[in-house]
Amino acid sequence: MYVAVKGGEAAILATHDLVAEERRGDPAVPELSVAQLREQMALAVARVMNEGSLFDEDLAALALKQSQGDAIEAAFLMRAYRTTLPRFGSSEPVDTAAMAIRRRISATYKDLPGGQVLGPTYDYTHRLFDFALAAEGGEVKIAPEAVAPLDRTMPRVPDILGAEGLMEPETPPEGDPRPFDLTRDPVEFPADRDVRLQTLARGDEGFLLGLAYSVQRGFGGNHPFAGEIRMGEVSVGFDVPELGFSIDLGEITLTECQMVNQFQGAKDVPPQFTRGYGLVFGHCERKAMSMAIVDRALKARQFGESADYPAQQEEFVLYHADNVEAAGFVEHLKLPHYVDFQGELELLRKIRREQEERAAANREAAE
Amino acid sequence: MSASSAAVAPGFADLVLDSQAVFRSVLDAMARPGTILSVAGRVPDRPADLPEAAAGLLLALADYETPVRLPARMAGGAVERWVVFHTGARIAESDRDATFALLDAREDAALAAFHPGEDRYPDRSATVIVLCDALEGGPSMTLSGPGIETSATVAPAGLRAHFHDEIAANAERFPLGADLVFVAGDRLFALPRSTRIAVGGTR
Amino acid sequence: MSRADLPDPNEVRKRRLALLARADRAALERVFAGAGLPDHCVLKAEETGTVMVEGRAGGAGRRFNLGEATVTRCVVRVGDHMGVSYALGRDKRKARLVAVIDALMQDDAHRDALEAELLGPLEDALREARDRASRKAAATKVEFFTLVRGEG
Numbered sequence: 180m181y182v183a184v185k186g187g188e189a190a191i192l193a194t195h196d197l198v199a200e201e202r203r204g205d206p207a208v209p210e211l212s213v214a215q216l217r218e219q220m221a222l223a224v225a226r227v228m229n230e231g232s233l234f235d236e237d238l239a240a241l242a243l244k245q246s247q248g249d250a251i252e253a254a255f256l257m258r259a260y261r262t263t264l265p266r267f268g269s270s271e272p273v274d275t276a277a278m279a280i281r282r283r284i285s286a287t288y289k290d291l292p293g294g295q296v297l298g299p300t301y302d303y304t305h306r307l308f309d310f311a312l313a314a315e316g317g318e319v320k321i322a323p324e325a326v327a328p329l330d331r332t333m334p335r336v337p338d339i340l341g342a343e344g345l346m347e348p349e350t351p352p353e354g355d356p357r358p359f360d361l362t363r364d365p366v367e368f369p370a371d372r373d374v375r376l377q378t379l380a381r382g383d384e385g386f387l388l389g390l391a392y393s394v395q396r397g398f399g400g401n402h403p404f405a406g407e408i409r410m411g412e413v414s415v416g417f418d419v420p421e422l423g424f425s426i427d428l429g430e431i432t433l434t435e436c437q438m439v440n441q442f443q444g445a446k447d448v449p450p451q452f453t454r455g456y457g458l459v460f461g462h463c464e465r466k467a468m469s470m471a472i473v474d475r476a477l478k479a480r481q482f483g484e485s486a487d488y489p490a491q492q493e494e495f496v497l498y499h500a501d502n503v504e505a506a507g508f509v510e511h512l513k514l515p516h517y518v519d520f521q522g523e524l525e526l527l528r529k530i531r532r533e534q535e536e537r538a539a540a541n542r543e544a545a546e
Numbered sequence: 547m548s549a550s551s552a553a554v555a556p557g558f559a560d561l562v563l564d565s566q567a568v569f570r571s572v573l574d575a576m577a578r579p580g581t582i583l584s585v586a587g588r589v590p591d592r593p594a595d596l597p598e599a600a601a602g603l604l605l606a607l608a609d610y611e612t613p614v615r616l617p618a619r620m621a622g623g624a625v626e627r628w629v630v631f632h633t634g635a636r637i638a639e640s641d642r643d644a645t646f647a648l649l650d651a652r653e654d655a656a657l658a659a660f661h662p663g664e665d666r667y668p669d670r671s672a673t674v675i676v677l678c679d680a681l682e683g684g685p686s687m688t689l690s691g692p693g694i695e696t697s698a699t700v701a702p703a704g705l706r707a708h709f710h711d712e713i714a715a716n717a718e719r720f721p722l723g724a725d726l727v728f729v730a731g732d733r734l735f736a737l738p739r740s741t742r743i744a745v746g747g748t749r
Numbered sequence: 750m751s752r753a754d755l756p757d758p759n760e761v762r763k764r765r766l767a768l769l770a771r772a773d774r775a776a777l778e779r780v781f782a783g784a785g786l787p788d789h790c791v792l793k794a795e796e797t798g799t800v801m802v803e804g805r806a807g808g809a810g811r812r813f814n815l816g817e818a819t820v821t822r823c824v825v826r827v828g829d830h831m832g833v834s835y836a837l838g839r840d841k842r843k844a845r846l847v848a849v850i851d852a853l854m855q856d857d858a859h860r861d862a863l864e865a866e867l868l869g870p871l872e873d874a875l876r877e878a879r880d881r882a883s884r885k886a887a888a889t890k891v892e893f894f895t896l897v898r899g900e901g
Contacts, residue, residue, distance in 0.1 A: 234802065234818035235839065265798040267820055267835075268610045268634060272803040272812050279879060281886045297889040325890070328883035335808050349807030358803060358812045363611070372806055373813040380804075380815050411886075414767070417800055420610070420634040421793070421824055421833050424759050427767035428800065428820055429837035435808065458804045458815055474806075554792060554831075561794050632793070 184515045202247050216240035225432075225461025226250055230502055231257025232362075232381040234431050234460050251383075251502050258503055269357070271416035271425060275435045275458070277332055278411040282462075285336050286405040287439055293333030298410060299462070336407035337437045337454055347442070347453045370493050375477050379470045380459060382500030387469035390476070390490040398488040399476045403455060406439035410462050434459050436467035440475050445483050453482065555591040557605050557632040564588045568606040572727065575736035580689045580698035582681055586732040593624040599729035600648060600675050601628075607673070608646050610634035615644035615660075617653055617677075644672050647724075651678045651705045657712040662722040671724050671739070678730045679704030687713070688744040689737070700735060702728045710745040717743050765854060768871045769847040770836035777846040780867055789849055792831065793824035795841035827852035 203210065217224055217240035227239040231254040238260065242253035282298025285291055297303070311317055340346035358373040366374055379387060394401055412430040419426055436457035444450035455475025457467035476490040486492050499505060558564035571583045585602040592601040608614050614629055615638040626637060638644035641659040649655060663671030678684075684703035687710060690696070716723045716739060723739035737743070769777070799817035806813060822835045823844035832852025834844045850867070853859040 229816065232816040233799070234816060234837075237839070238819065261799065261817060264819070265609065265796070266611075266817065267798045267800050267822065269801040269814075270803050270818075272805045273815070275804075275808045279883065281882060282889075294890045296886050297891060298886050299889075322885045323888045324881065324884035325887035326884070327887060328880050329887045329890070337807060338809070349810035351805070351809075351811055355812065358814050360801065360814050362814075372811050376804070376806060376813040377815070380813075415800070415802060415818065415837065417820070417835060419833060419835055421631055421831070422762070424763070426763050426835060427770060428818075428835055429767075429770040431802070431818060431837065437807065454807050456807045456810075460816060556790070556792050561796060 184517070202245070211244060213237060213240045213244055216243050222462060223248070223250065225459075225463040226384060226466070227253040227257060228460045229463055229466060230254035230381060230383060231261070233257045233261045236461075251506050255503050255506070268417065268420070270428070271418065273413045273415060273431075273433065275409065275413060275433065276335055276338075278409055278413050278433065278435075279430075280329055280333060280409055280411040282411065283333060283407065283409040284405070285407045287407075288336060288339070291334075291336060291339070293330045296329060300464075333409075335409075335437060337439065337452075340406075340439070340452060345451055346439070347451055349454060349456075366497060368494050368497075369480065370497060372474075372478075375493060375497065376456065376458075376470075376474060378497045378500055379457075379473055382470070383502035383505070384463070384466040384469065386500055386502065386505075387473055388465060390496065391469040391472035393488065394472050394476050394490045399490045400479070400484055400488075401440045401455075401472070401475055403438040403440050403472050403475065405468065406437040406454075408434070408436045408464060408467065410434040410464065432461050434461065434463050434467045436464070436471040438468070438471035438475055442482060448482070453478065554628055554631045555593065557591075558589065564602075565606045568602040571734070572603060572606070572736065575727065575734055576693075576725065576738050578693050579691065579737055579741040580694065580700045580735055582733050582735045584733045588732075593628045595620070596625050596628070597677060597729050598732040599734040600677060603675055603727060603729070603734070604629055604635075604646060604648075605632055608633040608635040610636070612645035613638035613643050615641055615647035615649075615672075617648060617650045619650070620648070647672050647674045649674050649676050651676050651702065651709065651728075654706065657709070657716050657724065660724045662716075662719055662724060665722070668721045671722065673725045673727065676702070676705075676726060676728045678702040678728050681728060681730045681733055681735060685710065685745075689741050690744075691742045692740050693738075694741070700728070700737070702730070710743075713737065714743045714745055717741060762851070765851060765868060766833070766835070766847070768868055768875070769834070769850060771875055772843075772847075772867075772871050774840055774843040774846065776867065776871065777843060777850065780850065780863065781846070786846075786849055787827055787853065789832075789852065790826040791823070791845075792826055793822065795821060795823040795844045797821045797839045797841065823848040825849055825852055828856065830855040 217236050220240070220243065223243055224236055224239040227242055227250055228234050228236070230250065231239065231242065238257060239253065242256040245256060246252035280296060282300060283293065283296045285295065337346050337349070341348060359371065359377070361374065361377055393399060395403070411432070413433050414430055415428045416425045417428050418424065438455035440453045440455060442451055442453040453475060455471040457470030457474065459467045459470065473490055473496060477493050477496060479486040479491040489495055568585050568588055571585050575581060575583050585599050589598050589601040589605065592598065604614065608629070612635055614633070614635045616626055616629070620626055629635060630637065641647065641655060642661055644660060647660055657674065660672040660674055661670065663669060680703040682701055682703065684701045684705060686699050686701040689698040689700060713726065720739050725739055726737040727734055728737070798820060800820045801817050802815045803812050804815040805811065818837055819839050820835060820837055821839055821841055821844045825832045825845070825848040827849060830852040832848040832850065834847035834851060836844065836847065850863060854863050
């Protein structure tokens with residue numbers, strides 16, 4: 180337990196000034212603008228939006244600037260700001276089938292309606308430094324354009340398998356209920372899929388990546404295929420109370436991943452493929468894939484699989500995925516624990532004193 | 547749609563300051579049960595049959611996640627349109643469903659019908675806003691409990707028969723029970739469920 | 750979204766608000782560059798809040814909360830018409846401008862001029878930008894050839 184202490188106000192204020200100076204770095208180097216971060220650090224911006232659980236590219240860019248690029252500190256700023264805003268309501272569920280696609284690949288089907296679209300990916304780069312980027316003022320690269328645009332909509336890959344009955348069906352429960360919201364109500368176990376997906380969507384990318392990796396390496400029973408990954412822009416529909424009908428608020432960038440997993444079947448379920456689902460803000464592919472693998476691992480209970488591994492244990496995964504919470508608890512150890520520690524110190528001294536006294540008494544008895 | 551909606555009266559003139567001021571008032575009212583406070587001037591434009599204090603409370607507290615219950619006489623009328631327009635709240639399907647309930651003091655609706663909260667989450671209870679003729683001049687109730695140094699007396703006017711007994715019964719359910727705010731015109735006082743109530747006070 | 754006359758009044762409003770939500774503030778300011786904003790009554794002052802964005806498990810299944818997005822809204826009255834703005838982002842000035850334009854476009858006296866001056870060009874520019882992005886993505890479309898792999 181930590182205790183409140185008084186004093187140190189001047190020192191704390193001085194840390195604010197010092198951190199501001201450190202943040203700016205060498206004043207001879209031009210200052211970054213928020214717009215520069217938004218445009219040129221878009222993948223970092225996406226990560227901050229996901230873990231901050233708030234889609235706003237400018238705010239995420241500001242958060243990165245203010246936190247000197249510390250992604251978790253930036254997510255914390257987003258979460259704190261969010262709590263100051265009123266919520267107008269919930270959107271209609273986004274329709275990823277209607278996504279304006281900029282990337283869409285499948286590792287399960289070579290030829291699929293709409294085609295494989297590599298889009299802006301680092302997958303086929305050589306991971307060699309481009310030292311030309313170190314020199315500023317390079318030419319602005321314009322990507323080539325095909326003669327024809329992509330198909331307006333493309334079917335989601337699991338839906339193709341679903342049509343054959345080989346895929347675990349994915350339909351809304353009776354009545355299409357409003358989803359649980361962990362920002363309003365405490366999480367309880369066993370947790371339903373909506374609780375799990377919301378937790379994973381705002382969870383730490385590194386934590387989910389590690390869990391997903393553990394599943395692949397055998398600490399989990401699944402063998403995932405990337406059925407489909409798609410990235411692009413999706414409209415957000417919102418039922419406006421003043422109008423009495425739904426309007427389109429604009430577009431957000433989303434990355435969606437559908438993992439396809441083998442499943443042997445059970446007493447009442449024929450052998451089929453099962454799904455893992457990942458959906459995230461911005462272009463954030465590694466996170467979407469990790470989320471999809473962990474989502475499938477957390478279905479262990481549903482499929483009667485033994486939940487022997489960390490990635491399959493929902494209490495473990497859901498309680499530890501949030502990096503703002505995790506950072507808070509780990510870092511609170513920096514706060515004064517003087518009274519606690521004094522107690523421990525006293526106890527330790529007492530035990531040692533008693534031990535020495537016993538030893539002395541034993542020696543006397545022996546003599 | 548647009549013609550009728552264009553007739554909706556404005557809400558708070560200054561969204562931030564007015565809503566904070568009303569919120570502060572109801573916070574103080576809950577902290578000092580029985581103390582009468584005023585929100586005069588916070589909601590100058592509002593439907594004619596909605597007292598200013600009730601209008602302010604709904605604007606400051608209700609939102610799309612808090613179903614609002616209105617007396618039957620207001621259903622489908624200007625008050626309902628105004629509340630839905632400004633707060634985004636939906637109209638409660640039943641008394642039990644309401645997070646905020648506007649209740650006519652003479653209305654034949656049992657106080658026990660409103661949500662008393664759950665054992666694990668007593669905070670999920672309803673807040674009932676009672677529309678009275680006046681906050682003074684009626685039969686008195688003697689109050690004691692948290693926020694009251696010794697005792698306090700309130701005497702809202704125009705309450706239907708047995709309502710006082712139901713208020714006392716509501717307090718007996720603590721930590722469950724509804725929280726009550728009595729309003730008349732621009733004034734209000736609160737009776738949170740933690741307040742002990744003796745009907746027919748000494749005065 | 751077609752510029753052809755649409756029969757359902759909600760569809761007209763939906764198309765208009767979708768286009769305005771995507772507009773740059775500068776383009777909206779230009780509409781009022783000469784005379785300034787017309788007289789209007791603010792029914793709901795500009796306010797920034799959030800909307801919880803929902804997804805569906807697997808794209809089509811159970812609803813879940815993905816995360817929030819910032820949204821700014823404003824509701825005004827111009828003459829007899831209520832103008833509404835709800836759009837992603839935190840631009841309060843834009844919200845006011847959109848709400849006023851939405852109200853003006855319910856008025857026969859302004860509709861055609863604003864359609865020609867603002868909505869038509871906005872729709873064209875959006876279509877063009879979408880088409881360009883799609884054709885750039887299409888330039889990265891591949892045909893994979895499966896090679897026979899050795900046993901192992």
